[in-house]
């Protein structure tokens with residue numbers, strides 16, 4: 579099969595490699611769509627516990643091409659997505675029911691073979707069927723939805739909370755929809771891209787603010803005036819540390835500040851311990867997902883989370899360099915998907 583292979587950080591090529599053969603409870607998926615994510619940029623640079631050589635790609639969907647002889651619920655031809663992560667079940671954190679922190683996690687596309695290839699091998703327990711009307715491109719957005727579901731578990735919003743979110747990229751747009759369904763009132767979403775803000779308004783009922791980097795006072799003024807006491811929940815969904823650093827400015831007494839975007843590992847922000855103390859601020863992190871794929875699949879399969887307009891660009895494996903360049907830059911692209 580054809581696969582995009584990294585031999586080391588920054589060193590990649592599309593090569594022919596042996597197609598895996600499923601045995602026992604394994605399922606072989608013919609990958610039709612695999613989403614590109616900012617995490618892939620971190621992996622490109624050797625961060626995010628990446629292990630090389632590596633076939634990246636952790637957001638895949640396709641049809642089942644072959645199954646092992648102990649597979650019982652999945653058949654050749656099924657249209658599916660799959661959780662890219664398997665936890666070990668016996669480490670310190672697994673035994674405490676904290677699967678997200680598994681010390682031996684098998685994360686396909688990060689430290690194990692992923693979906694930027696014609697085929698990917700998974701365990702049957704990782705497989706989730708797509709509804710008939712859900713395309714493979716939409717199926718590739720179930721993994722980001724699983725991360726957003728985990729984000730919702732972390733945030734634990736109350737119905738009627740006043741919510742501010744910076745960033746309307748793919749996972750931000752999905753999180754915004756879930757916050758909307760939860761009853762955020764208002765939900766204010768700020769971004770640099772009018773195209774992304776249009777989707778935030780349409781699918782998440784958001785009141786939108788265009789961020790102008792050349793004039794930050796303009797969006798700051800709108801955000802302050804909309805909720806003069808600040809927001810119950812202030813979210814960074816950009817991964818830009820400057821944005822994360824600015825969140826306390828918009829936090830109400832008792833607010834939750836949420837780091838949901840992936841910031842560069844070496845970045846630091848300043849917080850005022852007095853302000854955290856006096857306003858009883860809670861600083862929360864939301865990382866990846868564990869055991870939220872079933873709920874994410876239900877949300878996409880039922881159309882409660884709408885992802886059908888998010889894919890703005892598709893690329894063959896050979897065009898990985900172009901995809902990488904686009905996902906790293908700013909612009910009006912939303913979701914990029916590789917179609918091996």
Ligand SMILES: [Zn+2]
Pocket residue numbers: 614615616617636637722
């Ligand atoms: Zn991702």
Ligand SMILES: [Zn+2]
Pocket residue numbers: 665666667668669670671672679680681682683
């Ligand atoms: Zn474990």
